[in-house]
Amino acid sequence: MAVIIFFVVRFFFGNDIAEKLQELAGDSEYTAPVRIYSATAEQILGDYLENEVAADGRYRGAIIDVSGMTKSVGRSVSGDMYVTIAGQTRLGIRSFQGFFPDSANSDLAAIRKGQRIVIRCRVDGMFINVIGRDCMIPMQ
Template identity: 30%
Template sequence: MDTPTASAKKPLLKKWWVWVLIVLGIFIIIGSIGGSDSSSSGSQSAKEEVKVEPALTVTAFKMAAEYKENEVAADAKYKGKLVEISGSVDTIGKDVLDTPFIAFSTENQYEIINRIQCMFGKNDVEVLSSVSKGQKITLRGTVSGALGNIIVKDCEIIE
């Protein structure tokens, strides 16, 4: 009567905890190899110089006139580019998403489309509260194109 006894031992590789340790060890080795690669490429990219194009300088009247004359040509010139726009403040307000903006006066003061609308961050409300209608200012931002108005995003007052 040969019956297996409780004292019989399993071979080491048939124990589940050994396999868990082996798999965990493999993950640690792969992670350390992958981690060293990404850190070396990260330091290389940090050493590379980032070339920043200078901002295009334009008056609000000129930009509005260019968009009114030929929106396609104006988009090719300004869209996606950093611009510094100078002009007189026509409107200071918030849009439907509660985002603060400044709109510049254009050639025709009664024209409500084709204005230049410069969008600011919600934390810039305090800065905009010091601006008044008719004040001459210069703003810097990135043109995102015309959508009724000419939209300039991520604006900051520089003068």
């Protein structure tokens, strides 16, 4: 249909207008808004422990508001800041671990162990803990 319109406009109005319309049509790409999901750390960990492949298909790359009780706030060996949110697992050793940029320093300094929290992260899969990257504290 667009090809027919291009040739009709070109025939009646000339090449310049037809080319301009074609450029405008090519520039108008629709970008869907990013969907943000909500889940508890317990739910995400349970899904990963039940079937890591299925959980990756559901969560990996998604932006999720993860809620739960703060287990720890710290820095990794490489100096990256993180928050771990406890999940109820068999041995209690696995958590959701969200990594934050340095700009979140003041937000993380205000968090206390045992505090109920919500963090927004892009899920990056499981390596001992379920890992979240590019995390932030969403506005309440």
